[in-house]
Amino acid sequence: MRISTSAVTLACSDGAQVLSEALKTNSTLTTLDLRSTSVGDNGALGLSEALKTNSTLTTLDLSRNSIGPDGAQALSEGLKTNSTLTTWDLSNNSTGPDGAQALSEALKINSTLTTLDLSYNKIGDNGAQALSEALKTNSTLTTLDLWSNSVSYNQARVLSNAIYKNSTVQ
Incomplete structure (x- = not known):
């Protein structure tokens, strides 16, 4: 089963909160x-809670949603326990x-996410460094998109070395 914004119109973060409640118990939705x-940071908080319990969602597109550091922090908490999400677009x-x-x-x-799109997120050198560290232990991520993130040449080399050592990332 697939739901798209063309089929569902959300009223900002409140709509994401309501949808999150349904996702907690849904047993068929995959995309x-x-x-x-x-969605914003408040909606991301609700979606994070849903990610902790949802066992069917494999693809989630949250691109262009004004999700800031607080929303990313909340979503990361959901990702820590989620065991089905494989593709996630946060561009x-x-x-x-x-x-x-x-x-x-x-x-x-x-240990399930294989594709992560973080393009156009202003992660800079510090964000790239953090991701480099994660790539040292993560063995499931195969695609990581970091296009247009203000990463310096030197930090790009550090990231490149981490990718080189991690045989699963493209």
């Missing part, structure tokens, strides 16, 4: 597309370096 629905948000740090902590624990 949820919430791109450009103004075009504002997670910044603190959000990338939180997500890297989740990546050290999570």
Whole structure:
């Protein structure tokens, strides 16, 4: 089963909170597309709680949702215990370096996520460094998109070395 924003219109973060309650007990939905629905940090908090218990969702698109560091922190808590999500799009948000740090902590624990898109999130060198550390232990991530994140050449080399040593990331 797949739900897209073309089928469901959310009213900002309140809609995400309501949807999160349904996701906690849903046993059929595998793909949820919430791109450009103004989820924000409050909506991310609700979705995080749903990720902790949902056992069917494999693809989640939260691109273009004004999710900042606090929202990324909340979502990372959900990712730590989620065992079904394989593809996650967080592109075009504002997670910044603190959000990338939180997500890297989740990546050290999570063993199912294979694709993560963090493009256009202003993670900078500190966020890239944190993700480099996560790649040292994560063995399931195969695709990591960090396009347009203001990462310096030197930090890109550090990240490149981590990817080189991790044989699963492309």
